[in-house]
Amino acid sequence: MVADNQRQGSGRLEMGWTRTATEVVHRGPFIALNRDTVIRPDGSDGIYEHITVDDGVRVVALDNQGRVALVEDDFYLQQRRALHLPGGGSDGQEPQAAALRELKEEAGLVATDVRPLGVIDPLPAATTARTHLFLATGLRAGTVDRDDTEVGMTVHWWKFNEALAAVRAGRITEAGSVAGLLLAAHVQG
Structure with missing residues (x-):
């Protein structure tokens, strides 16, 4: 505690x-x-x-067509590919700067508007890390710059409502992604 x-x-x-x-x-x-x-x-x-561990970030990146950028990657411990929002460790950066960096690195996107959605403690009994959640809009293409652990990562554009349905169906299960999408739905209202 x-x-x-x-x-x-x-x-x-x-x-x-x-x-x-x-x-x-x-x-x-x-x-x-x-x-x-x-x-x-x-x-x-x-x-x-x-x-x-360092705090982490997850980014709900919405384009002007109402689509959300999701990344799919291999997760060693789960032994499967999983869909989730772009994000990762803060690497000592302020959360918003880390969110912008991760969005560019993983999805190749640059955002002109980034707003905080909230903060979660994904495993409060096991780790000190918090996950900072952001909503990014005003998107334009940037350059992907993934690290060695993200070699097989792919980007997918989903209609926002379909991503929410995937959360409800248990297809998107990563804690920060679930919370980020649900909070973005509340903000989008």
């Missing part, structure tokens, strides 16, 4: 948790696995394992 504003340091945390020690079990290029020794709100000792 380590809140976003408590990522660093030791000591008393909100809601009565006290962190007495942190051990970094693994540190890789994208994640760190931590094991915290804690005193729970009820006073008992405990261990709390969690992953530290």
Whole structure:
């Protein structure tokens, strides 16, 4: 239960948790696995394992025809291709700058208008990361610049209502994409 504003340091945390020690079990290029020794709100000792990763972004990119850009990619852990909104890690950038970068890298799109839709905590019991959601309009073609993990990624344009139906049918399941599309539907009203 380590809140976003408590990522660093030791000591008393909100809601009565006290962190007495942190051990970094693994540190890789994208994640760190931590094991915290804690005193729970009820006073008992405990261990709390969690992953530290950069915040992420997802972008609902709508064109002037009411279509949304979706990307399809291979996901190792799921062992399948999955449709989702363009996005990824913030890489230390401010969320809006990261959203614009990811939109260009993955979908080859540049947006003139980007508005925040909200923020979600996709796995609050397991990771410190938050996902910042944006609505991008005023789109024009840019240059795709995918990294090595995105080699097989493809871009698809779907009618916005069809993308919402895919969420309801369980075809689009990635948390940030589901939340982003549903929030964009609310904004589009």
